[in-house]
Amino acid sequence: MTTRSPYRPARRDVLTGGAALLAGVGAVPADAAAAVVRAAAPDLAALRDLTADARPIDAAERASRLERAQALMRALGIGAVLIEPGSSLIYFSGVRWGRSERLTAAILPVEGEPCVVTPFFEEPSVRQTLAVPAEVRVWQEDQDPLATVAGFLRDRGLAARPIGVEESVRYFVYAGVARNLPGARLVSANPVVRGCRMIKTAGEIALMQRATKVTLAAYRWTYARVEKGMTGQQIGALMTAATEKLGGEPEFALALIGPAAALPHGSREVIRVADGQVVLMDCGCTVQGYQSDVSRTWVHGSASSEQRRVWDQVKAAQALAFRTARVGVAAGAVDDAVRGYYEPLGYGPGYRLPGLSHRTGHGIGMDGHEPVNLVHGETTRLAPGMCFSDEPGLYLPGKFGVRLEDCFHVTADGPRWFSEPPESIERPV
Numbered sequence: 001m002t003t004r005s006p007y008r009p010a011r012r013d014v015l016t017g018g019a020a021l022l023a024g025v026g027a028v029p030a031d032a033a034a035a036v037v038r039a040a041a042p043d044l045a046a047l048r049d050l051t052a053d054a055r056p057i058d059a060a061e062r063a064s065r066l067e068r069a070q071a072l073m074r075a076l077g078i079g080a081v082l083i084e085p086g087s088s089l090i091y092f093s094g095v096r097w098g099r100s101e102r103l104t105a106a107i108l109p110v111e112g113e114p115c116v117v118t119p120f121f122e123e124p125s126v127r128q129t130l131a132v133p134a135e136v137r138v139w140q141e142d143q144d145p146l147a148t149v150a151g152f153l154r155d156r157g158l159a160a161r162p163i164g165v166e167e168s169v170r171y172f173v174y175a176g177v178a179r180n181l182p183g184a185r186l187v188s189a190n191p192v193v194r195g196c197r198m199i200k201t202a203g204e205i206a207l208m209q210r211a212t213k214v215t216l217a218a219y220r221w222t223y224a225r226v227e228k229g230m231t232g233q234q235i236g237a238l239m240t241a242a243t244e245k246l247g248g249e250p251e252f253a254l255a256l257i258g259p260a261a262a263l264p265h266g267s268r269e270v271i272r273v274a275d276g277q278v279v280l281m282d283c284g285c286t287v288q289g290y291q292s293d294v295s296r297t298w299v300h301g302s303a304s305s306e307q308r309r310v311w312d313q314v315k316a317a318q319a320l321a322f323r324t325a326r327v328g329v330a331a332g333a334v335d336d337a338v339r340g341y342y343e344p345l346g347y348g349p350g351y352r353l354p355g356l357s358h359r360t361g362h363g364i365g366m367d368g369h370e371p372v373n374l375v376h377g378e379t380t381r382l383a384p385g386m387c388f389s390d391e392p393g394l395y396l397p398g399k400f401g402v403r404l405e406d407c408f409h410v411t412a413d414g415p416r417w418f419s420e421p422p423e424s425i426e427r428p429v
Contacts, residue, residue, distance in 0.1 A: 032164075033237035040225060040238060044245050050217060052209045056288045059165030059342060061203055062132050065092055065196055066108065073110040073194045079161025080153060081108040081189045082177065084169050087366040088193055090289060094131025103145040103173060107152055108192075110161075115152045117145055146176030153181065164189030194371050199385035204290060204365065205409055208387065211285050211292035212407065212418040214248035219283065219296060219429045228300065230273045231265070232257055239283050248285030251368060256280045261297070261401040264393060275301035278400035284368060291368050293389050294419055295405030298428035306401075310394050311425040314402045315390040317341050318421055320410060321360050321374065325382060325390075325415045329342075332378040335360040338392045347394060349374070355396055361389040364407055372419065386410045387418075 037044075038125045069092065073081065081105045083089050085097040093114060097104050104118040104126060108171045113133050118126045120138040127136065137152055139145045153159045165174055178184060184261045187427035200208070221242045226235055232255035239253040260267040261280035273279060277300050284293040297314075299307050324337040338360045342348055347355035364387050372380045374388055391405035404422065408415040 002313050004128050019202055023173055031158055031235045032231070033206040035129070035162045036230070037241045038160050040073065040241065043221070044241055047163035047217075047242060049244040049245075050214050051287050053150070053286075054207060054287050055203065057203055057207075059131070061201060062092075062094065064201075066114065066132065068196050069108055069192050070110055072195045073108075073164070076164075077162060078164045078187065078192060079110050079158035080156070080190070081164040081166065081192050082106075082149065082169060083108065083166045083193070084173060086168055087289075088166050088168070088197065091197055091366060092132070093134060095126055096129045097126060099170070103139075105145075105149065105169075107149060109156050110160060112156065119145075123307040143181070144176065146173065146180050148182035149177060159184065161171045161185075162187045164192055166193050169275055190371075197365060198363065198371060199383060200387055200409065201364060201385070205385075205387070207288045207290035207333075208292065208365070208407070208409075209418055210406050211248060211287040211290055212294065213245060214246045214285055214287065215283055215294045216241035216247050216419055216429070218248070218285075219281070219294065222281075223296075223298075223429045226273060226279060228273050228275065228286050228301065231270055232260070235273075235279070235281070236283075239281065243283070243285045248287055250293065251284045251286055252282065254282040254403070257286045258400060259398055261403075262395045262397050264395060264401065264403070273300050276299075276304065277404070278307060280401055280403055281403065282403065283358065289366055291366065292363055292418070293364055293368055293405060293407055295391055295393075296422060296428045297404060297424055307400060308425055310396070310400075310402050311404075313342075313345060314392060314394050314404050317360075317394075318390050318404050318406070321392060322415055322417070325374075325388070325408065325410060326411060327382055327384060327412060329378050330378065330381050331372050331374050331382060331388075332376050334374045334382075334388075335376050335378070342394075344393070353395070353397060355394050357395050358393065360392045363387065364372065364389055378398070384412050 029264050054296035086098050089095050095105050102119050107115045115135045117137050123138050137148050138152050139148045150176045159181050165186050166189045212388050236253035240250045243250045256266050257271040258277040261278045280297045282295040321334050321338050324334045359373050359375035361374035372378050387409045389407050393403035396402035407418040
């Protein structure tokens with residue numbers, strides 16, 4: 001079991017209303033996918049949980065996170081950091097909560113214990129996941145919660161110091177702090193929050209490795225069961241069922257077939273598996289709140305010379321990006337290396353079609369997409385502990401697309417894969 005809150009929507013829930021709908025899943029009866037899973041039930045029963053011994057983030061690591069944040073605040077002259085529910089709140093406090101018009105938030109002061117502000121009637125529930133020593137201040141329905149936030153800052157003597165605001169905090173929260181603390185200087189908390197979260201510890205990397213292990217095992221199980229006539233929804237349902245049985249919490253299982261694979265997040269058209277058609281899958285799960293993200297592409301039946309050529313080109317670009325990702329290299333330089341390889345082959349220029357339409361990769365951790373990206377112009381330099389996807393896909397409109405995606409973490413001795421890239425188009429998993 002993982003620790004994602006029932007109040008926090010998974011990426012798969014978002015995809016259901018967005019990219020998954022574009023992929024055509026909304027046009028296929030749900031019972032068709034359920035029937036495929038029912039038929040595979042005897043095979044599913046043989047899968048075993050791969051996460052039972054995964055070690056959650058402990059109290060010592062949570063304490064070190066606050067210490068790191070406070071050291072960064074001191075260096076930057078920031079008095080406190082304000083955070084709303086989401087992965088950053090979980091990261092620093094353990095509190096798993098959803099966002100609504102009723103504010104729940106955490107304040108990380110430059111010294112001393114954090115404070116969690118929440119509605120009076122929600123306090124018992126909030127305390128159930130609070131994993132660090134912290135003060136809890138409540139507000140009643142007829143009170144301004146931002147006045148409670150301001151009161152904590154005044155009581156700690158921090159109201160006159162710069163207040164860092166985490167980048168996903170909503171405007172009404174920002175405005176409410178400014179209203180209750182006239183003259184307060186509100187600044188970006190990115191140097192603090194990113195300064196902590198972008199550098200993963202050994203414990204975090206181990207959880208990401210475990211999530212990847214689950215995803216790879218689910219791929220192997222699913223790949224062997226893809227048949228002619230299946231839809232992307234049916235393939236995704238098999239992947240989701242296998243992921244759950246293996247102990248991961250599914251986040252997304254996107255399966256794109258034929259021309260739909262030329263659109264990185266799919267098409268409204270429902271296309272079924274057929275001989276000679278590309279199958280592109282993009283799947284991930286969480287273990288103890290940490291993500292995997294792996295994409296595989298193959299051809300049902302025999303691959304054409306064009307399909308094989310493009311697949312091999314993507315494999316070469318992925319390997320080039322990996323070799324380039326060294327400590328001290330600007331994140332944008334990894335992407336630039338890929339552009340430098342692709343453009344002489346006739347793709348681009350830059351991210352333009354034909355054949356190329358997105359960056360090389362993104363940061364990953366508690367969120368599937370985290371700062372920073374492997375994209376042209378990104379000047380952040382790679383450091384040990386940073387984690388990225390490596391997915392320089394090629395997409396040929398009206399034909400097919402190829403995406404090979406494996407994640408890696410940066411070490412002093414070079415990058416290390418979470419998952420080894422596939423050998424060939426015939427052996428994709």
